[in-house]
Amino acid sequence: MGVIKRWLGLEAPVRGTRPAPAATAAGPLELGPGRMVCLDPSLKLLLAGHSHVVLPGDEKVWARGHIDLGQGMGINRYYLDDEDYFVQVVMNGPGADDIEEIILFGYFAATPVASQAELLRLTGPQSPIGLPTYEHDGEVFMRQWGSEAGQTEFVPLEEFVTSPEASYRVEHLAMLYAREVGLANRREFLLFSVEEDEAGNVSLTTAVGVSLQPTDIKVL
Numbered sequence: 001m002g003v004i005k006r007w008l009g010l011e012a013p014v015r016g017t018r019p020a021p022a023a024t025a026a027g028p029l030e031l032g033p034g035r036m037v038c039l040d041p042s043l044k045l046l047l048a049g050h051s052h053v054v055l056p057g058d059e060k061v062w063a064r065g066h067i068d069l070g071q072g073m074g075i076n077r078y079y080l081d082d083e084d085y086f087v088q089v090v091m092n093g094p095g096a097d098d099i100e101e102i103i104l105f106g107y108f109a110a111t112p113v114a115s116q117a118e119l120l121r122l123t124g125p126q127s128p129i130g131l132p133t134y135e136h137d138g139e140v141f142m143r144q145w146g147s148e149a150g151q152t153e154f155v156p157l158e159e160f161v162t163s164p165e166a167s168y169r170v171e172h173l174a175m176l177y178a179r180e181v182g183l184a185n186r187r188e189f190l191l192f193s194v195e196e197d198e199a200g201n202v203s204l205t206t207a208v209g210v211s212l213q214p215t216d217i218k219v220l
Contacts, residue, residue, distance in 0.1 A: 036060050038058045050188075063161055086104075130152050131143065191205075
């Protein structure tokens with residue numbers, strides 16, 4: 001099974017080890033640091049009553065992250081000036097026609113983790129994260145990675161991030177959930193990630209996302 005299929009929900013992805021491409025290069029949809037991301041105004045009305053994601057206004061890309069999935073496949077993340085959002089583009093190759101999925105994520109929570117005991121409490125055997133279903137904001141999401149009847153392990157991912165101020169690596173232990181929203185070719189996502197930066201700071205982030213189509217985005 002291809003790596004990209006694992007990311008899209010059929011199986012957990014396998015982390016790659018190659019460094020990120022240069023962040024100054026224009027990426028898919030011409031996204032890149034300093035570019036303005038404008039969402040179609042009609043998208044808000046379309047998603048009303050279907051998705052809980054609150055759409056941002058026009059925002060510039062502040063930083064770019066890259067996660068290598070191997071076999072020429074990867075994830076590009078474009079973090080907006082409004083630090084609550086990032087646009088994630090899943091790619092099965094380097095070209096403009098190689099886009100597999102676009103998701104707008106908004107951070108719901110970020111919990112600092114000060115100790116191993118706290119991490120165990122948040123993500124260990126007594127935590128609901130990793131179980132086949134997870135209820136969030138009154139909606140039931142289905143786990144996308146792992147086939148266990150009970151709790152499954154988080155998936156390790158390595159992200160290389162470049163901003164105008166610095167370049168750095170972030171280690172993720174991630175778990176992805178999704179649900180149907182009743183719209184063609186759109187789903188809502190719930191992404192948990194235990195993130196550790198190069199300074200050793202650890203946090204558990206929760207992000208809620210919604211599928212985008214290329215026509216939903218205008219990049220200036």
